[in-house]
Amino acid sequence: MVQTMKCIVKTKAGPGNLEMWEKPIPVPGAGEVLIKVHLAAICGTDIHIKDWEEFAATRMNPPIIIGHEFCGEIVAVGNGVSEERVGQLVSAESHIACHRCSLCLDGKENLCLNTKAIGVHIDGCFAEYVKIPSENAYVCNPNIPEENNAMLEPLGVAVHAATKVNLGGKIVAVTGCGPIGLMAATVAKRLGAGKVICVEPNAYRAEAAYKMGADLVLNPIECNIVDEMRRICEGIGPDVVLEFSGNIGGIQAATKYIRPGGEIVIGGLPNHDVPLNFTEIFYRGVNLYGLSGREMYHTWKVMTGLLNSGMDVSGCISHILPMEEYNKAFELLESGQALKILLRP
Numbered sequence: 001m002v003q004t005m006k007c008i009v010k011t012k013a014g015p016g017n018l019e020m021w022e023k024p025i026p027v028p029g030a031g032e033v034l035i036k037v038h039l040a041a042i043c044g045t046d047i048h049i050k051d052w053e054e055f056a057a058t059r060m061n062p063p064i065i066i067g068h069e070f071c072g073e074i075v076a077v078g079n080g081v082s083e084e085r086v087g088q089l090v091s092a093e094s095h096i097a098c099h100r101c102s103l104c105l106d107g108k109e110n111l112c113l114n115t116k117a118i119g120v121h122i123d124g125c126f127a128e129y130v131k132i133p134s135e136n137a138y139v140c141n142p143n144i145p146e147e148n149n150a151m152l153e154p155l156g157v158a159v160h161a162a163t164k165v166n167l168g169g170k171i172v173a174v175t176g177c178g179p180i181g182l183m184a185a186t187v188a189k190r191l192g193a194g195k196v197i198c199v200e201p202n203a204y205r206a207e208a209a210y211k212m213g214a215d216l217v218l219n220p221i222e223c224n225i226v227d228e229m230r231r232i233c234e235g236i237g238p239d240v241v242l243e244f245s246g247n248i249g250g251i252q253a254a255t256k257y258i259r260p261g262g263e264i265v266i267g268g269l270p271n272h273d274v275p276l277n278f279t280e281i282f283y284r285g286v287n288l289y290g291l292s293g294r295e296m297y298h299t300w301k302v303m304t305g306l307l308n309s310g311m312d313v314s315g316c317i318s319h320i321l322p323m324e325e326y327n328k329a330f331e332l333l334e335s336g337q338a339l340k341i342l343l344r345p
């Protein structure tokens, strides 16, 4: 008899269409591992999939089990994978690179031209079991809090952004205090930022930002953010902006209050094109950096080191719910009264 598991499936195209299904436990193929999921986390991507925004509509071919942020234990391996992997506690790099395109061959797997993503192109982790390529199963430290291991994938985005530029001693603005922005505030402090100023209009998230290490949180609705940012940053603005809001006005403001020669790392995804004043960017020598995923596996090495040395980002978690309560979890996220929500299968 085939053993089955509970899982959350995007059943068909269109908004909604998330259902809990009972499906056969996957069998790992050549080069794959089967993982028993301990704890999974809901990402903004999962909300885009639920709402069937352009990101999902142009990439997905349902039915697909969603979810890509998790930790768990390897319970079986496919052909060509060492049996020694069974029993390892792992988290997953969600981007599956092709290893054949010119960018992969140049060591830039995070920019692979043929990237497939767990929980988008192939079945994901909102399930009791998930199978993924062995190389994507990154070994975790079992001695750090499990909640941190479940969030290595999004933490990797925060760490990738914060390591794109040198933060030591700098005044760093973190715009947008969703879970990744909150983690970025902690990471920036840990990497030696002189001062971390968060920008966040939601009072609930602003409070979390202080707990995660922000020295100051500005509400861009209550002040003129360009004037205020310049005023409190030596009259000329912050050295670095780590942008996670994806907010058009927020991004435009950042290009105005960043100090001349400063650096802006784009970590948030705007829903629309963002008109920018390139003349100003040119004359003020502003540096803009894009960001995609995590460097494989340099970013993983850095974040593992930070966690092993005591960094804890579990302060960005607001709820841990049984997987069956996924509808409640999505409602909480849409209410703005939740941060990171973890699901336990």
Ligand code: ZN
Binding pocket: 043, 044, 045, 068, 069, 153, 154
């Ligand atoms: Zn994610």
Ligand code: ZN
Binding pocket: 097, 098, 099, 100, 101, 102, 103, 104, 105, 109, 112, 113, 114, 115
């Ligand atoms: Zn590639």
